[in-house]
Amino acid sequence: MATSVQPAGADSDDKTRGRKLLLLDGHSMAFRAFYALPAEKFTVAGGDQSTNAVYGFTSMLANVVRDEAPTHLAVCFDVSRSALRRTALYPEYKAQRAAAPDQFRGQIDLIAELMEALRVPVFRKEGAEADDLIATLATQAAAEGYEVAIVTGDRDALQLVTDRVTVLYPKKGVGDLTRFTPEAVEEKYALTPQQYPDFAALRGDPSDNLPSVPGVGEKTAAKWIREYGSLEALLAAVDEVKGKVGESLRANVEAVRLNRELTELDRGVELDRGPGDLVRVDGDAEAVDRLFETLQFRVLRPRVGEVFGLTAGAAEGAAVVAPTDQSVDIVGQRLATGQVAGWLAEHAAGTEPLGVALRGSWGRGTGDVTALALAAAGGPAAWLNPTELDPADENALRAWLGDADRPKVLHDAKGPLLALDARGLELKGLAGDTALAGYLVNPGQRGVELADLARRFLHRELGAAEEPSGQLSLDSLAEEADGARAADQLMAEARAILDLGAVLVAKLAEIGEDRLLAEVELPLVGLLARMERRGIAADRDYLGELEGMFAADVKHAIEEAHSAVGTQFNLGSPKQLQEVLFDQLALPTKGIKKTKTGYTTDADALQSLVEKASTDQQRAALAAILRHRDVSRLRSTVEGLIKTVGEDGRIHSTFNQMIAATGRLSSTDPNLQNIPVRTDEGRRIRKAFVAGPGYDSLLTADYSQIEMRVMAHLSGDEALIEAFNSGEDLHSSVAARVFGVSPKQVTPELRRRVKAVSYGLAYGQSAYGLANGLGISNAEATKIMEDYFARFGGVRDYLHQVVDEARRTGYTETLLGRRRYFPDLTSTNVPRRQMAERMALNAPIQGSAADIIKVAMLRVEAALAAAELKSRLLLQVHDELVLELVDAEREQVERLVRAEMAGAYELRVPLDVSVGVGGDWRSAGH
Numbered sequence: 047m048a049t050s051v052q053p054a055g056a057d058s059d060d061k062t063r064g065r066k067l068l069l070l071d072g073h074s075m076a077f078r079a080f081y082a083l084p085a086e087k088f089t090v091a092g093g094d095q096s097t098n099a100v101y102g103f104t105s106m107l108a109n110v111v112r113d114e115a116p117t118h119l120a121v122c123f124d125v126s127r128s129a130l131r132r133t134a135l136y137p138e139y140k141a142q143r144a145a146a147p148d149q150f151r152g153q154i155d156l157i158a159e160l161m162e163a164l165r166v167p168v169f170r171k172e173g174a175e176a177d178d179l180i181a182t183l184a185t186q187a188a189a190e191g192y193e194v195a196i197v198t199g200d201r202d203a204l205q206l207v208t209d210r211v212t213v214l215y216p217k218k219g220v221g222d223l224t225r226f227t228p229e230a231v232e233e234k235y236a237l238t239p240q241q242y243p244d245f246a247a248l249r250g251d252p253s254d255n256l257p258s259v260p261g262v263g264e265k266t267a268a269k270w271i272r273e274y275g276s277l278e279a280l281l282a283a284v285d286e287v288k289g290k291v292g293e294s295l296r297a298n299v300e301a302v303r304l305n306r307e308l309t310e311l312d313r314g315v316e317l318d319r320g321p322g323d324l325v326r327v328d329g330d331a332e333a334v335d336r337l338f339e340t341l342q343f344r345v346l347r348p349r350v351g352e353v354f355g356l357t358a359g360a361a362e363g364a365a366v367v368a369p370t371d372q373s374v375d376i377v378g379q380r381l382a383t384g385q386v387a388g389w390l391a392e393h394a395a396g397t398e399p400l401g402v403a404l405r406g407s408w409g410r411g412t413g414d415v416t417a418l419a420l421a422a423a424g425g426p427a428a429w430l431n432p433t434e435l436d437p438a439d440e441n442a443l444r445a446w447l448g449d450a451d452r453p454k455v456l457h458d459a460k461g462p463l464l465a466l467d468a469r470g471l472e473l474k475g476l477a478g479d480t481a482l483a484g485y486l487v488n489p490g491q492r493g494v495e496l497a498d499l500a501r502r503f504l505h506r507e508l509g510a511a512e513e514p515s516g517q518l519s520l521d522s523l524a525e526e527a528d529g530a531r532a533a534d535q536l537m538a539e540a541r542a543i544l545d546l547g548a549v550l551v552a553k554l555a556e557i558g559e560d561r562l563l564a565e566v567e568l569p570l571v572g573l574l575a576r577m578e579r580r581g582i583a584a585d586r587d588y589l590g591e592l593e594g595m596f597a598a599d600v601k602h603a604i605e606e607a608h609s610a611v612g613t614q615f616n617l618g619s620p621k622q623l624q625e626v627l628f629d630q631l632a633l634p635t636k637g638i639k640k641t642k643t644g645y646t647t648d649a650d651a652l653q654s655l656v657e658k659a660s661t662d663q664q665r666a667a668l669a670a671i672l673r674h675r676d677v678s679r680l681r682s683t684v685e686g687l688i689k690t691v692g693e694d695g696r697i698h699s700t701f702n703q704m705i706a707a708t709g710r711l712s713s714t715d716p717n718l719q720n721i722p723v724r725t726d727e728g729r730r731i732r733k734a735f736v737a738g739p740g741y742d743s744l745l746t747a748d749y750s751q752i753e754m755r756v757m758a759h760l761s762g763d764e765a766l767i768e769a770f771n772s773g774e775d776l777h778s779s780v781a782a783r784v785f786g787v788s789p790k791q792v793t794p795e796l797r798r799r800v801k802a803v804s805y806g807l808a809y810g811q812s813a814y815g816l817a818n819g820l821g822i823s824n825a826e827a828t829k830i831m832e833d834y835f836a837r838f839g840g841v842r843d844y845l846h847q848v849v850d851e852a853r854r855t856g857y858t859e860t861l862l863g864r865r866r867y868f869p870d871l872t873s874t875n876v877p878r879r880q881m882a883e884r885m886a887l888n889a890p891i892q893g894s895a896a897d898i899i900k901v902a903m904l905r906v907e908a909a910l911a912a913a914e915l916k917s918r919l920l921l922q923v924h925d926e927l928v929l930e931l932v933d934a935e936r937e938q939v940e941r942l943v944r945a946e947m948a949g950a951y952e953l954r955v956p957l958d959v960s961v962g963v964g965g966d967w968r969s970a971g972h
Contacts, residue, residue: 067187068116069180071198072123079103085149096149100156108353118324120167122176155875163333174315181311187321207239243309328355378427378537387442398423399453401544406465411578411698413465421540429533453477455547457496463575483550485704500542503549558863574701581696582920583738596681603674610666623647709896735967742933744970747943748926750958756894759953763840770955777801783837852886860893898951905946
């Protein structure tokens with residue numbers, strides 16, 4: 047988001063001379079950033095907290111500080127509108143302004159928190175607006191000989207412009223700033239900066255609810271001020287002003303005088319600091335890194351770091367960090383053909399781990415490696431091109447890589463495993479993965495880039511690679527491998543991986559997660575790589591038929607919508623949909639979120655409108671629009687599947703260990719966990735996945751009600767444990783207890799409500815969320831939850847305990863010790879604190895369920911190998927495993943899968959496993 051400062055009117059020579067103060071209007075620029083960037087694309091924590099204003103403001107701040115190079119800096123914020131001097135004078139001041147959008151709330155506090163981390167002085171004062179604080183500081187600074195630049199979206203600041211004070215005003219968003227000097231103000235308005243507030247008093251200001259003089263536009267107002275010189279002179283001669291505009295002015299003299307008083311900025315606010323106290327200093331790298339991890343602003347870090355002097359931050363657990371310098375001399379060599387075997391014999395023959403870094407491409411179950419770097423514990427490093435090895439070198443490399451007794455440490459190893467395997471090089475002895483270890487240390491961060499981890503834990507800056515690892519084309523890789531700089535870079539990465547591996551393992555040992563890494567996450571890397579290589583067979587012809595069917599459904603839904611509304615419109619256009627729903631169909635807007643472009647038409651809004659529809663036309667139109675969305679999504683899913691079927695007739699999805707903070711696996715390219723299973727159309731898509739050549743059927747196995755079983759175990763609630771152990775239907779048994787009836791008297795509706803409560807609690811759902819989910823009132827939902835807790839007091843006590851303990855320690859833990867951190871549990875920002883409480887409620891339950899299915903996968907894979915069976919594990923989707931089965935092994939595999947999954951962890955209630963077999967994924971369901 048580049049910020050360019052352009053001259054408006056006369057050229058401005060803005061060379062830095064001596065002291066220069068840069069002042070920013072925090073609220074003004076935050077609002078502009080909020081509307082410049084889509085809120086839905088800048089969120090954290092599952093979308094509960096928008097960050098678009100924070101991101102835009104931070105990007106703008108970094109760019110304008112870089113461009114203006116101030117010696118002094120401050121940001122000013124508004125406080126409370128009710129306590130303003132202007133509100134006391136004019137109660138209607140800004141009264142027309144609606145409350146800040148829900149998505150904006152909390153972002154000012156985040157910006158202020160970031161300013162503290164960057165050590166940028168912040169001004170807030172009860173009774174004063176940000177522009178008054180700016181006016182005071184600018185006036186003081188100019189009087190002391192400073193140059194002053196003001197960044198604001200409030201044009202009232204133009205009255206401050208002098209030879210020493212410049213205003214940078216955003217033309218659009220926050221990325222295009224116009225520089226207003228005295229000459230530029232005169233060119234724009236044909237007025238001096240001192241005359242601007244007189245002009246503004248006549249013009250009025252709708253944004254501040256200041257009325258204009260009826261019939262008097264900007265041209266007339268400016269002409270009067272030029273002609274009379276000032277507003278006071280104009281009003282002194284008001285009887286001379288001719289025509290209807292003169293009559294209008296005379297009728298509104300008092301309003302104009304009030305406007306003028308309100309427009310005048312206060313340059314004498316009493317402040318606790320002056321310009322001399324605002325010297326720029328380097329930011330707090332640790333604090334910025336922590337906040338950027340929370341906000342998921344990884345891309346901004348280098349730019350902000352350069353501008354605010356953020357050197358590599360100190361690592362958490364600094365006592366275990368040995369290297370403290372920012373650069374490490376690499377003793378390394380580029381190995382030519384014939385030198386690899388000798389280097390390995392000299393430096394890689396022992397049991398000390400080596401760091402391994404690769405350049406290559408990988409994905410969809412395969413890949414290639416075109417450069418490899420090794421760093422030995424004693425210090426030397428080497429670079430080699432695996433495509434240019436002689437037989438002796440290739441055999442030596444293959445033997446070393448395949449030796450499980452020769453430990454290797456990699457970064458995000460699964461892709462490199464695929465790339466090496468495609469070249470016939472199997473890697474065994476994976477002793478560490480710095481990406482996985484970094485993820486476990488802080489699972490809430492988005493991305494675990496090697497450079498970020500090295501900066502944080504090693505105090506070391508790694509030069510940026512020309513392209514991210516795993517994303518290069520083969521041509522660019524070949525060129526890179528020819529350069530000494532690229533070889534040095536890769537050897538530096540191998541050294542950082544080796545050093546970082548030791549630091550992170552020590553950190554994990556401190557917090558009790560080293561076994562989770564060694565016994566679950568690291569072994570899972572190899573298993574997931576094998577699953578990606580195997581893929582799953584897909585019936586391409588059937589997928590083509592399905593795509594055609596959904597395309598016809600899409601067309602039919604469009605026709606139905608057009609027929610219901612009585613006009614043609616684009617169902618994919620939010621703007622046209624807004625016009626149809628709220629203008630033509632006159633559907634009520636109460637309770638519908640308002641965005642920059644109008645009322646939202648997202649899925650939640652459409653569902654709420656269904657309940658509010660009062661005519662057959664409204665109901666028919668909404669039904670068609672919703673149907674169109676459903677079948678469009680299904681068609682898109684099928685189109686994506688067709689594109690990913692490989693030449694081998696199989697789909698090779700990529701499994702991700704480091705996306706979900708709870709520890710759950712996810713899949714991409716394609717996302718097989720996104721295929722709906724509760725609808726007939728979704729199950730039709732599953733029918734496309736079949737057993738491939740050499741296999742006879744698919745076997746599916748999943749855990750029944752695993753989250754509820756984990757909750758029973760963690761809470762120790764005897765009633766819930768008894769409900770599981772009774773052998774009756776769980777939800778019917780629970781419903782009977784909650785509603786005080788016998789299990790036979792539990793109706794489907796009562797069962798549905800209790801099931802929603804049970805799973806809602808496991809996901810941190812509130813009474814409001816339950817009410818929305820069940821379509822009942824808040825009061826009814828609250829009563830159901832109260833009745834539930836009355837019968838299952840252990841669950842209530844456990845949920846309170848989880849949040850209280852997490853607030854004390856800062857984190858939650860799963861059954862296997864996986865931590866998730868919640869710093870916002872002590873936040874003074876209420877929405878952020880409540881969001882953290884909801885996440886803390888479900889983290890131990892979801893995280894434990896994720897740990898158990900991972901252990902089950904490893905046990906099933908090991909048991910299949912030990913029994914030397916051909917049947918194999920292909921997919922993991924939520925709590926379900928999918929295997930490709932040889933019919934002759936069916937009974938043995940089924941027994942094996944049930945036993946290994948049930949034995950993955952010993953809970954206070956049994957782990958119940960359901961198994962199904964069929965020729966395709968749908969028929970194998972159960």
